[in-house]
Amino acid sequence: MSKTETDKDQEELGAAGSQLSTAPREEPLTGVPAFGVIGWIRWFWRQLTSMRVALLLLLMLSLAAIPGSLIPQSGADINKVADFQQAHKTLAPVYDKLGLFHVYSSVWFSAIYILLFISLIGCIVPRAWQFIGQLRGRPPGAPKRLTRLPAYTTWRTTAEPEEVRAAALKLLKRRRFRAHAEGDAVTAEKGYLRELGNLVFHIALIVLLVSFAWGQMYKSDGTKLMVEGDGFSNALPMYDDMKSGSLFRSDDLVPFSFDLKKFTGTYESSGPNRGTPRTFQATIDYSVGAYGKRKTTTVKVNEPLHIGDSKVYLVSHGYAPVVTVRDGKGKVVYRDAVPLLPLDGNVTSNGVVKVMDGYKDPRGKSEQLGFQAFFVPTFDPKSGTMMSQFPALLNPLLAVNAYHGDLGVDAGIPQSVYQLDTSHMKAFKDGKGQLLKKLLKPGDTMSLPNGAGSITFEKDVKQWAGFEIVQEPGSIWALTGALAAIFGLAASLFIQRRRVWVRAVRGADGVTVVEMAGLGRSESAKLPEELGDLAGILYDQAPGAPDPDDAPATSPDPHVVPAEGAEK
Amino acid sequence: MTLAAATELATATNEHLANMSNTLIYSAMTVYTLAFLAYIAEWIFGSRSKVARTANALTDGGKQQAGPAVTVKKAGGTAVLERPKVVVRAAAGARDVPDGPGAHGGDVQGDMYGRIAVSLTVLAFVVQLAGVIARAASVGRAPWGNMYEFSITFTTVAVGLYLALLALKKNVRWLGLFLTTTVLLLLGLAVTVLYTASDQLVPALHSYWLYIHVSTAIFCGAVFYVGAVATILYLFKDSYENKLEAGIKPGSFATSVLERLPASASLDKFAYRVNAAVFPLWTFTIIAGAIWAGDAWGRYWNWDPKETWSFITWVAYACYLHARATAGWKGRKAAYLAMIAFACWLFNFYGVNIFVTGKHSYAGV
Numbered sequence: 001m002s003k004t005e006t007d008k009d010q011e012e013l014g015a016a017g018s019q020l021s022t023a024p025r026e027e028p029l030t031g032v033p034a035f036g037v038i039g040w041i042r043w044f045w046r047q048l049t050s051m052r053v054a055l056l057l058l059l060m061l062s063l064a065a066i067p068g069s070l071i072p073q074s075g076a077d078i079n080k081v082a083d084f085q086q087a088h089k090t091l092a093p094v095y096d097k098l099g100l101f102h103v104y105s106s107v108w109f110s111a112i113y114i115l116l117f118i119s120l121i122g123c124i125v126p127r128a129w130q131f132i133g134q135l136r137g138r139p140p141g142a143p144k145r146l147t148r149l150p151a152y153t154t155w156r157t158t159a160e161p162e163e164v165r166a167a168a169l170k171l172l173k174r175r176r177f178r179a180h181a182e183g184d185a186v187t188a189e190k191g192y193l194r195e196l197g198n199l200v201f202h203i204a205l206i207v208l209l210v211s212f213a214w215g216q217m218y219k220s221d222g223t224k225l226m227v228e229g230d231g232f233s234n235a236l237p238m239y240d241d242m243k244s245g246s247l248f249r250s251d252d253l254v255p256f257s258f259d260l261k262k263f264t265g266t267y268e269s270s271g272p273n274r275g276t277p278r279t280f281q282a283t284i285d286y287s288v289g290a291y292g293k294r295k296t297t298t299v300k301v302n303e304p305l306h307i308g309d310s311k312v313y314l315v316s317h318g319y320a321p322v323v324t325v326r327d328g329k330g331k332v333v334y335r336d337a338v339p340l341l342p343l344d345g346n347v348t349s350n351g352v353v354k355v356m357d358g359y360k361d362p363r364g365k366s367e368q369l370g371f372q373a374f375f376v377p378t379f380d381p382k383s384g385t386m387m388s389q390f391p392a393l394l395n396p397l398l399a400v401n402a403y404h405g406d407l408g409v410d411a412g413i414p415q416s417v418y419q420l421d422t423s424h425m426k427a428f429k430d431g432k433g434q435l436l437k438k439l440l441k442p443g444d445t446m447s448l449p450n451g452a453g454s455i456t457f458e459k460d461v462k463q464w465a466g467f468e469i470v471q472e473p474g475s476i477w478a479l480t481g482a483l484a485a486i487f488g489l490a491a492s493l494f495i496q497r498r499r500v501w502v503r504a505v506r507g508a509d510g511v512t513v514v515e516m517a518g519l520g521r522s523e524s525a526k527l528p529e530e531l532g533d534l535a536g537i538l539y540d541q542a543p544g545a546p547d548p549d550d551a552p553a554t555s556p557d558p559h560v561v562p563a564e565g566a567e568k
Numbered sequence: 569m570t571l572a573a574a575t576e577l578a579t580a581t582n583e584h585l586a587n588m589s590n591t592l593i594y595s596a597m598t599v600y601t602l603a604f605l606a607y608i609a610e611w612i613f614g615s616r617s618k619v620a621r622t623a624n625a626l627t628d629g630g631k632q633q634a635g636p637a638v639t640v641k642k643a644g645g646t647a648v649l650e651r652p653k654v655v656v657r658a659a660a661g662a663r664d665v666p667d668g669p670g671a672h673g674g675d676v677q678g679d680m681y682g683r684i685a686v687s688l689t690v691l692a693f694v695v696q697l698a699g700v701i702a703r704a705a706s707v708g709r710a711p712w713g714n715m716y717e718f719s720i721t722f723t724t725v726a727v728g729l730y731l732a733l734l735a736l737k738k739n740v741r742w743l744g745l746f747l748t749t750t751v752l753l754l755l756g757l758a759v760t761v762l763y764t765a766s767d768q769l770v771p772a773l774h775s776y777w778l779y780i781h782v783s784t785a786i787f788c789g790a791v792f793y794v795g796a797v798a799t800i801l802y803l804f805k806d807s808y809e810n811k812l813e814a815g816i817k818p819g820s821f822a823t824s825v826l827e828r829l830p831a832s833a834s835l836d837k838f839a840y841r842v843n844a845a846v847f848p849l850w851t852f853t854i855i856a857g858a859i860w861a862g863d864a865w866g867r868y869w870n871w872d873p874k875e876t877w878s879f880i881t882w883v884a885y886a887c888y889l890h891a892r893a894t895a896g897w898k899g900r901k902a903a904y905l906a907m908i909a910f911a912c913w914l915f916n917f918y919g920v921n922i923f924v925t926g927k928h929s930y931a932g933v
């Protein structure tokens with residue numbers, strides 16, 4: 001609270017200000033222990049739970065978070081990490097060793113925040129006890145010289161000292177101070193919510209972290225691309241891709257299923273926001289549990305569907321043109337909606353069609369076919385480019401080229417459904433020996449040379465929606481912790497904890513002298529204002545007595561200036 | 569009217585509004601420049617005052633002079649019901665230095681220019697606000713979809729905050745010159761480097777959490793900015809007072825400027841209050857962002873660069889608040905932490921958008 005001076009007054013003032021918070025006292029770092037292992041452990045613990053170390057750990061945490069924002073992180077974008085490793089041959093292995101590609105799960109980052117939270121717990125527990133002690137005990141009595149306190153006032157009154165003290169006690173209690181009379185003075189304290197708020201805030205930080213860690217361990221996070229009409233049930237094999245926490249087990253998945261009925265996207269057709277989605281939603285039928293009732297609902301970008309701890313997000317969308325592939329005899333060997341991946345905001349898309357079995361070449365030999373497809377929902381010849389000019393289906397166009405041979409899908413190596421491995425395939429050529437390609441409008445067909453068959457772009461263009469299904473238990477606790485943290489913080493920062501003393505004694509000349517003083521943990525303009533306010537009320541009940549003529553009204557201390565608020 | 573004609577008309581209106589907004593922003597810049605000049609005039613005229621209050625207060629002679637301003641309550645007779653006065657003393661160990669009189673230094677002409685400057689600031693604020701609203705109307709959404717819009721909105725809020733503090737009779741007129749300088753620099757940057765005609769919002773930005781998150785972020789930024797200016801001035805004023813206390817005579821320019829600012833203790837307290845008051849809101853901003861991310865991207869926290877820097881900023885301000893509560897770190901050390909924290913905030917806005925790409929890369933540069 002104050003500089004340590006050996007002045008006696010100062011000591012007394014220190015006692016008056018004691019227990020005005022539960023912040024740990026700072027002890028000098030030099031206190032190195034001389035007594036064995038236990039001594040060292042105790043010393044280490046005391047250091048760890050000191051404010052200074054908490055401060056250092058906080059500083060280190062913010063410093064440690066920086067590299068993760070500048071270096072690509074494998075958790076966020078694995079491709080960028082690969083690019084970086086390509087580009088920096090010498091640096092990358094060093095970074096890798098240091099865990100700089102996954103900073104937030106690296107050993108050193110974890111070490112800092114684990115130490116911080118141990119420190120936090122080690123800090124909260126004694127502070128909570130101390131706070132309970134302060135609530136059960138009484139604030140310290142009035143110091144001898146109230147004039148020494150940051151806010152002070154005095155007057156002489158005709159009222160009896162007992163009356164003044166009784167009135168003061170009543171007034172302070174009415175103002176929700178914890179007050180009691182002791183000897184010739186009344187002691188009062190207010191603002192305990194500050195300490196409570198501070199404790200709540202720090203505890204809430206722990207709740208937040210624990211529920212976060214819990215959520216990470218039991219979390220699952222998978223994606224599923226569905227063409228209109230497709231169905232999904234929440235089981236591991238149904239996912240395109242799934243990541244999960246270390247303690248997650250597949251029977252933790254919330255049982256539900258849903259079908260994608262329809263995707264609806266409408267877009268701003270003019271103005272500076274042309275192409276901006278206006279509606280962007282998937283209509284689905286879903287049911288919870290094995291025999292749940294089917295319900296229809298919509299999922300939008302910012303409005304996921306909540307089912308238990310699971311949430312279904314609409315994360316992407318694209319087109320799935322329906323194509324038909326026939327062999328030389330006109331037999332349909334493939335007919336399906338082919339989901340294509342968007343390349344830009346106007347849904348210029350590409351993808352592949354793989355005909356894996358059922359196709360025979362004109363000589364009757366079994367072969368596989370592959371088509372590379374490029375699709376634009378709105379082709380505008382005036383634009384001079386093949387890129388789509390608008391995200392909606394205004395003038396769709398499909399460009400395809402074709403390969404035959406071995407797709408390589410039987411080799412057992414996982415393969416992207418959106419890429420064609422042409423290493424064992426031959427391109428179909430047109431009459432001039434160029435790569436065969438054609439722009440198809442809905443309903444158009446491209447014939448393959450030498451009676452090898454054909455591919456038709458059907459009039460039906462379906463849409464697909466990409467869903468992300470995330471299951472993360474404990475998020476409600478994280479939210480509760482976050483809210484508690486805000487309220488605790490606000491209480492801790494906006495509420496002043498302060499003490500007020502009122503002393504009333506009979507002076508040497510038999511007239512009662514009233515003295516009032518206030519002390520806060522930090523200097524605040526509010527404190528003198530409040531004291532002036534209280535003094536004003538009390539003054540009405542204990543009105544002033546005339547000064548003895550010979551007593552000049554001088555300050556008891558020359559270093560004082562009038563209170564800002566009291567002046568006006 | 570056909571549909572096509574209607575859309576065309578709407579487009580024309582939008583373009584008209586966007587042009588109007590640009591004109592208003594340029595006009596506001598002109599008025600800010602005039603205000604800037606008036607603030608300069610205030611400082612120049614104010615330099616005529618030669619009262620060295622701080623020096624007086626810090627020497628023994630001064631202390632005796634400043635001393636008996638106190639009048640303990642005297643009830644003259646029985647009729648006068650004058651209330652008792654409260655006397656305040658600085659905490660032990662703190663300096664008792666009076667606040668400076670402000671930029672005008674008690675000079676009448678200086679004060680007049682100061683008042684003109686404030687009036688011009690009010691005018692510029694109104695014009696700029698109209699420009700921001702026109703911009704919002706032209707794009708049909710909140711005006712913070714890219715860095716240009718963020719900059720014009722941020723500066724408007726910062727000036728609004730300054731004017732609000734003035735209206736609340738807080739002693740902040742000394743902020744005026746620093747504020748208009750920054751505002752002019754930021755607006756200059758905005759209209760030249762950051763200007764974006766108008767662009768689309770990706771669907772993930774369509775959420776009321778966005779409105780909450782970004783509007784509070786802008787407000788927090790403006791408050792942190794005011795806190796940072798006060799902190800810098802505190803550092804200057806504090807070393808000035810330290811010099812005087814040590815018996816060193818500071819340069820005449822420093823004396824002239826710093827004498828007119830509030831005492832270092834007042835600046836420090838002001839900076840602390842401002843930063844502490846907005847810290848819970850900044851906490852809320854980050855949580856609102858996490859909730860929005862949870863709804864939009866399926867994950868509450870991605871360690872995306874923007875999120876990371878918000879977190880770093882938050883931790884840095886938490887450091888500052890802790891430092892204030894820790895004995896050895898009060899005063900200058902805490903002030904350095906506050907500066908670091910504000911630098912983090914600045915980097916989060918300018919640095920991250922320009923140098924780092926992440927999911928928040930809707931900056932439009």
Ligand code: HEM
Pocket residue numbers: 021022023024048049050051054058116119120121123124198202205492493883885886889890893
């Ligand atoms: C996760 C890390 C932490 C964060 C983010 C944090 C944040 C904060 C903030 C923002 C305040 C300001 C509230 C106020 O001034 O009343 C504060 C106060 C405080 N913190 Fe922490 N804190 C952390 C860890 C700790 C630890 C480990 C300790 C114990 C050594 C601690 C002890 C305190 C104390 C005693 C106060 C109150 C100071 C006062 O009464 O003015 N904190 N903390």
